[in-house]
Amino acid sequence: xxxxxxxxxASICASDDTFPDPKFYAPIMDLTLQxxxxxxxxxQIIKRIVLKLSELQDDPPSTWQRDFRxxxxxxxxxxxxxxxxxxxxxxxxxxxxxxxxxxxxxxxEDILDKILEMANEExxxxxxxxxxxxxxGQNTMHTxxxxxxxxxxxxxxxxxxxxxxxxxxxxxYRATQDEDCQRWANKAIEIAQLVxxxxxxxxxxxxxxxxxxxxxx
Numbered sequence: 001x002x003x004x005x006x007x008x009x010a011s012i013c014a015s016d017d018t019f020p021d022p023k024f025y026a027p028i029m030d031l032t033l034q035x036x037x038x039x040x041x042x043x044q045i046i047k048r049i050v051l052k053l054s055e056l057q058d059d060p061p062s063t064w065q066r067d068f069r070x071x072x073x074x075x076x077x078x079x080x081x082x083x084x085x086x087x088x089x090x091x092x093x094x095x096x097x098x099x100x101x102x103x104x105x106x107x108x109e110d111i112l113d114k115i116l117e118m119a120n121e122e123x124x125x126x127x128x129x130x131x132x133x134x135x136x137g138q139n140t141m142h143t144x145x146x147x148x149x150x151x152x153x154x155x156x157x158x159x160x161x162x163x164x165x166x167x168x169x170x171x172x173y174r175a176t177q178d179e180d181c182q183r184w185a186n187k188a189i190e191i192a193q194l195v196x197x198x199x200x201x202x203x204x205x206x207x208x209x210x211x212x213x214x215x216x217x
Contacts, residue, residue: 025049033078039085039103046079073157076111080161083108084168100175112165112187115153119194155195159203162192166207173214185211
């Protein structure tokens with residue numbers, strides 16, 4: 001990576017045989033962010049790390065599930081930041097494209113969906129855990145709490161991603177891409193609703209008011 005042989009880096013990341021050991025994932029991601037890689041390659045590398053960590057969750061569960069839960073928000077944040085990077089346009093296209101041309105809009109939106117999916121999975125696990133606790137009594141509840149480690153997404157990360165996603169929605173609005181604007185705004189508000197406490201309520205209210213001012217609701 002230091003030699004900036006990007007084709008070789010891409011080949012290594014694409015192969016299961018040559019992809020590095022998990023203990024190198026964090027240093028690789030740090031280098032990916034520090035060395036100013038081409039955005040598409042940086043996205044490819046971090047996506048690959050997330051995929052490999054996902055595969056290792058259950059091997060062994062006590063170690064990898066915990067590490068994956070701790071690492072995933074950071075990886076997703078970095079991946080999101082890379083994916084929404086503005087694509088450089090010629091000066092004469094700057095006004096036309098505004099900030100809606102992203103390095104990888106599909107990946108960016110997939111991350112919003114991933115966060116919401118994780119929240120739904122956690123909510124479903126809570127419901128099932130409560131059902132089993134009620135059905136089988138306190139002893140089962142205690143055992144379940146030991147076996148099921150809760151994934152709590154950092155509130156600060158939720159706030160950042162919700163805010164940036166909504167700002168991107170306003171870019172779509174300015175570019176008269178109303179369908180994209182509405183979709184991104186709705187996902188931003190859904191993510192804001194995951195932020196606990198008064199801070200989350202205030203963010204949701206702010207984003208809803210901003211959306212209302214955009215679309216006249």
